[in-house]
Amino acid sequence: MEERWILLGLYEMEGIGKKSISKLIEGGHLLQEMFLYDEGDWIAAGMRRDQAARLAKCFDVNWVESRRQHVYDRGIEVITYLDSNYPILMKETPQPPWIMYARGDIQLLHQPSIAMVGTRMPTVYGRKVAEKLAEQLSQAGLTVVSGLARGIDRVCHESVLRANGKTIAVFGTGIDCCVYPPENRGLAEQIAEKGLLLSEYPLGTKARQGLFPERNRIIAGLTLGTLVVEADVRSGSLITADAALEAGRDVFAVPGPITSPKSRGAHNLIRQGAKMVTCADDLLEEYRLDLQNVEQLPYNRERSPEKLDLAERSWFPKVERTADENRVIVLLEQEELTVDQLIDRLGWDFGHLHSVLLSLIIKKQIRQLPGTKYARV
Template identity: 80%
Template sequence: MEERWILFGLHEMEGIGRKSISKLMSGSQSLTELFDYEEADWIAAGLRKDQAARLVKDFNTGWIEYRREQVYNRGIEVITYLDSNYPILMKETVQPPWIMYARGDSQLLHSPAIAMVGTRMPTVYGRKVGEKLASQLCQAGLTIVSGLARGIDRVCHETVVREGGKTIAVFGTGMDYIYPPENTSLAEQIAETGLLLSEYPLGTRARQGLFPERNRIIAGITLGTLVVEADIRSGSLITADAALEAGRDVFAVPGPITSPKSRGAHNLIRQGAKLVTCAADLLEEYRLDLPNTEQLPYNRGRSAEMQGHAEQGLFTKVQLSVDEQRIIVLLEQEEQSFDQLIEQLGWDFGHLHSVLLSLIIKKQISQLPGTKYARV
């Protein structure tokens, strides 16, 4: 059995969490050897006695195939940390999930995306601003990511669906439990043209702690997080913190100084988040090759550099660093694997990974199966 399915099986096993899997991943030479483990072996690997007993009893290829069939029967794709199509932005974070369950267009995980989050009880102002910015950003070609919660999350998802754009809804439950239930119809609409995403196995119901945990995925698969409207204790600030922890950008929309619902966003701006009043404020932070920017009203009054974008890109010219240019030269000749690039360039793993990620974001190269890279 492939190691990706063994990892999936561990993740599906009740009582085996992320930390336990981390111990097993770091301690075994090959995941296939886990099928031969006795209770003492599981305990020696760092698991508790009750976990070891459960694994000895149930963990086998037949049980994994059964769980795999349950997922596939619901039209859900399994993406494991070992897969070549695991989103590179997510892998860069502190706690990437071992498994993600996807329903819809999983290629959106590799598209330029922005998280839009905010209060569950927005004001009229917050709703209006959320609709305006979600519309502008999706029209520009960005994928909008949010958490399918009440309030600003729902406003942003609904706007993107209505505009015919792309959106990703990240669950804090298993795929078979939509929370809140009133968003079930919206989730089905998103699945048709966008993507539903969760790290939790089927059967996982809503409970305290899961939603703050899923916020790291909202932040992790995006270039930055935009807080539309939030009070000082809003859960959306957890997403902003996760974005900062992952080294991503944080943006915030200013609101009326008399509104408690704006205090969280204002506090972020005081701490250095970029103030956003229109999509151009956010887009100018990225040199992305995005479609559909010429006709947008917020282009008026932008800098000469942004006004003069090329026919196929948002900017006149994509700026490349010296290191990025070196990789482009190599990939112009032929496809290269990560190991081949390491050998030719002599860089360390982290630096090469960072430069490749930058080039993917700028749409100068693409990642192929088998950790190979090619010039776009």
């Protein structure tokens, strides 16, 4: 049996989550051998007793075949981390999904794309801006990726479809029958026919707290950058922007009226170094050369961006740094440092340091490591 299907069967086993699978794979356990494991073997592999008991009882060839047939019967395509057609940019993120379920044109996963996100309750201004930018970006050759939520997400998907462009909707539920919000069910069907529906959650997964913020990392991870159209300071869109930064991607933001609370989150991003977008060309100029030569996009490179010389990373914009940013760069070029170590060496307060670090992350000059450490890119 193919390993990709064994991985699917393991992924869909009740009580076995992404972290459990990571523990098994990183522990050197071979998928083909897992059919032979008894309860003791599963415990030795790091599973809890309840997980081990369930796996020993249910995880076999018949279970895996039943899960494969389940998705096949519903016309769903499965993309696993082991597949050659797994999106390269997604694989390079800190938490790539082990499994993704898809309906529609999966080739869009390998085309240049941009994420567009924003508030679920946009102003008239926000709607008009989102509609116009989505149309222009799609006509320029970018696939627009969003989350099928109310508000800005929906406006962007609809605008792209009207312009005969391509769009991807990333679900925070299963993609078979659990469209959320329900009023977007018709829009989801249109996207399935002309674009792509995508989710990391097994079929039948219903909406619940925590799933939507988690899926935002996929919206950001699939794309060259994330454009925040309209967002308050507590908007979920800022989670997508944070995920983009964590993945080393560009962050853009649309300015709005200074009297509008709906623009405060976007204004904060701009203040911290995100590129301001007032028209499609503000964003397109960062990628225009690569869009004219799709073979040179990071989607189609054999090497990952992190392994490339900075001079080769032509899809990243050139940036200027402040004096304080240069002081941080000098320290991080020598070694990886924690926040506390940086405060000790620089003599700054936490607020100022955090602002400088965030700006450098946005400019792709440094990256955050586990344990609040920072390193030079």
